[in-house]
């Protein structure tokens with residue numbers, strides 16, 4: 001299906017992986033007017049904190065808070081409650097934390113919503129197998145047998161059972177996830193590299209056009225935009241590719 005400019009831009013999540021809010025603001029200014037999602041990860045959150053997230057929301061951006069919580073259920077429930085109060089549009093936990101931990105995250109969301117009717121329900125998703133990992137990481141290093149896709153599908157099934165909205169996976173697994181969990185189960189896919197751009201530490205990658213063609217709901221793009229000489233041009237080129245998919 002062809003995408004309009006707005007549809008394609010709305011599926012682009014820009015990873016604001018910067019050490020300071022000041023540096024992130026520089027990129028945001030250069031992308032002004034592009035209706036993309038902004039993703040705040042641990043590097044920026046640990047310096048910019050909740051205030052920076054509120055600043056993004058006040059500018060009208062949809063925000064994915066990518067803190068990948070992974071702790072005991074009670075702690076994750078509290079974290080999810082605080083994040084929901086912050087007013088983000090999406091946040092995540094690690095599926096490896098298990099069913100009880102993911103259900104506790106959902107409880108944290110529900111308890112926040114019950115305490116303040118003005119709050120909007122954020123999408124809650126779980127990280128399956130990091131896109132920087134491959135079969136060797138899984139089998140030899142961690143000692144988990146099988147293919148990466150097996151592991152991703154197993155985490156996705158658990159995430160669905162816990163009642164979460166979707167998963168983070170590589171674009172290579174989107175087709176299988178949608179087949180198993182249904183088209184409405186959201187996939188958020190990092191590991192995006194336009195042709196000719198260095199993969200860096202990413203192992204399981206596709207281009208923006210290929211990822212959209214696989215049926216992913218959102219692509220996450222960091223360095224191909226943030227480290228580009230002309231970030232706005234890089235972002236517009238990616239959106240153009242997504243529109244052609």
Ligand SMILES: O=c1ccn([C@@H]2O[C@H](COP(=O)(O)O)[C@@H](O)[C@H]2O)c(=O)[nH]1
Pocket residue numbers: 015017041127129130131132168169190191192202220221222223224
């Ligand atoms: O499996 C995962 C989960 C999260 N990420 C995050 O996405 C971006 C990707 O950045 P690039 O610079 O485009 O590689 C980054 O914020 C990661 O923390 C991921 O890459 N893989």
